[in-house]
Every structure is written in structure tokens, then in C-alpha cells.
Amino acid sequence: QVQLQQSGPGLVKPSQTLSLTCAISGDSVSNNRGGWNWIRQSPSRGLEWLGRTYYRSKWYNDYASSVKSRITISPDTSKNQFSLQLNSVTPEDTAVYYCARHSDFDEHWFDPWGQGTLVTVSA
Amino acid sequence: DIQMTQSPSSLSASVGDTVTITCRASQYINDYLNWYQQKPGKAPKLLIYAASSLERGVPSRFSGSGPGTDFTLTISNLQPDDFATYFCQQSYSIPFTFGPGTKVDIK
Numbered sequence: 001q002v003q004l005q006q007s008g009p010g011l012v013k014p015s016q017t018l019s020l021t022c023a024i025s026g027d028s029v030s031n032n033r034g035g036w037n038w039i040r041q042s043p044s045r046g047l048e049w050l051g052r053t054y055y056r057s058k059w060y061n062d063y064a065s066s067v068k069s070r071i072t073i074s075p076d077t078s079k080n081q082f083s084l085q086l087n088s089v090t091p092e093d094t095a096v097y098y099c100a101r102h103s104d105f106d107e108h109w110f111d112p113w114g115q116g117t118l119v120t121v122s123a
Numbered sequence: 124d125i126q127m128t129q130s131p132s133s134l135s136a137s138v139g140d141t142v143t144i145t146c147r148a149s150q151y152i153n154d155y156l157n158w159y160q161q162k163p164g165k166a167p168k169l170l171i172y173a174a175s176s177l178e179r180g181v182p183s184r185f186s187g188s189g190p191g192t193d194f195t196l197t198i199s200n201l202q203p204d205d206f207a208t209y210f211c212q213q214s215y216s217i218p219f220t221f222g223p224g225t226k227v228d229i230k
């Protein structure tokens with residue numbers, strides 16, 4: 001059974017970097033079929049897919065255009081986890097952030113999800 | 124980007140009712156449509172993938188229809204555990220996008 005466990009701070013100051021980690025059990029971040037995603041949810045923006053990292057003989061990323069200039073999603077194969085970095089945050093980045101897996105090449109539905117981390121951007 | 128809309132935004136129903144939620148994509152997405160259930164303070168839970176395939180462990184009272192641009196989620200014989208918010212999500216193209224949600228509460 002695949003499980004995702006998120007960690008990271010719940011409070012970030014404006015203009016700083018939001019950093020979250022998602023630890024994987026029951027699967028490998030380097031598996032050649034699935035992908036590892038970050039999704040956020042706020043009352044104003046609803047559920048918003050932010051991006052993903054995946055391995056197909058080498059590492060690839062896809063990012064939403066709304067955050068493309070500020071986001072990095074990267075794998076850590078030694079710890080079997082992946083991380084989110086979002087730079088230059090503003091209060092509009094306040095949201096619950098989730099990590100999630102999609103399990104196969106053409107199966108872009110999300111299961112499982114991490115438990116969620118409420119990140120507040122405030123001075 | 125593919126825009127997803129849902130209707131209604133909320134509905135009230137009783138235990139035993141049958142409810143239908145509609146999701147519409149801004150363009151043709153074949154059967155690349157997934158449904159999730161979310162309860163307060165919890166992550167979304169996958170219910171249906173590829174428009175009509177029931178995720179393992181999800182009760183058979185949940186069903187979905189497609190493909191195309193208009194999709195429905197039907198919950199038959201509504202149970203107390205089904206009162207939640209439901210979201211659709213298109214997996215046809217990046218960026219993957221979600222509908223705004225439909226809240227099902229108790230009448």
C-alpha cells in the first residue's frame with residue numbers, strides 16, 4: 001500500500017521560499033511509470049495542480065504556467081521522497097498543499113494523496 | 124487550459140436518495156475524467172477514474188458516465204458517509220484541472 005507523508009513549515013514570510021517534502025512508502029520515486037505531483041487548495045483558487053516530477057530513464061518536470069517561474073519540484077532518490085519549492089511567496093500562496101501520485105503512463109488520476117499541509121504566508 | 128465546471132455547486136438530499144452531479148469540460152476530453160470525494164480536513168479520495176471505472180473499495184452505489192465533454196457522477200441510495208464535497212478532474216492534458224466542487228449535505 002502506497003503512503004505519502006508530508007513535512008514542512010506551516011508559516012512562511014512574504015517574499016521567502018515555501019519548502020515542503022513528501023516521503024514515499026510502498027513505491028519508488030524512481031519508478032518508470034508513475035509521477036509525483038503537488039496540488040494546492042484554497043477557497044479562492046479551489047484545487048490547483050502545481051506540477052510534477054517523473055522518471056522515464058531520466059528526470060522530467062511539468063509545471064503549471066501560473067507558478068512556472070517560481071516553482072521547483074525535485075526528487076531525492078536517496079530518501080525516496082520528492083519536494084516542492086515555491087519562491088517569492090505572497091499571501092495568495094496561502095493554501096493547503098498536497099502531494100499525490102499518479103500511478104502509470106496514461107493514468108493521470110491522483111491516488112494516494114498526502115495528508116495535506118496548511119501553509120500560511122504572513123509576516 | 125481546459126476549464127472544468129460543475130453543477131450544482133451544492134445540493135441537499137436525504138439518506139436513500141439518488142443524486143446526480145454534472146461536470147462539463149471546456150473541450151472534448153474523451154474519458155479522461157476522474158471524480159474525488161473530500162471530507163472536511165481530509166485529502167480528496169479517488170472514487171472513479173476514466174469516467175466510469177470504480178476505484179477498488181468504493182461502494183457500487185457510486186457510478187460515473189462519459190465520455191466527451193459532459194460527465195455525471197451518480198450516487199444511489201445515499202448513505203450518511205456520502206455527505207461530502209465532490210470534485211471532478213480532467214487528466215486529458217496538462218495542466219490537470221479540477222472542477223470547483225459540489226457540496227452534498229443533509230436535507
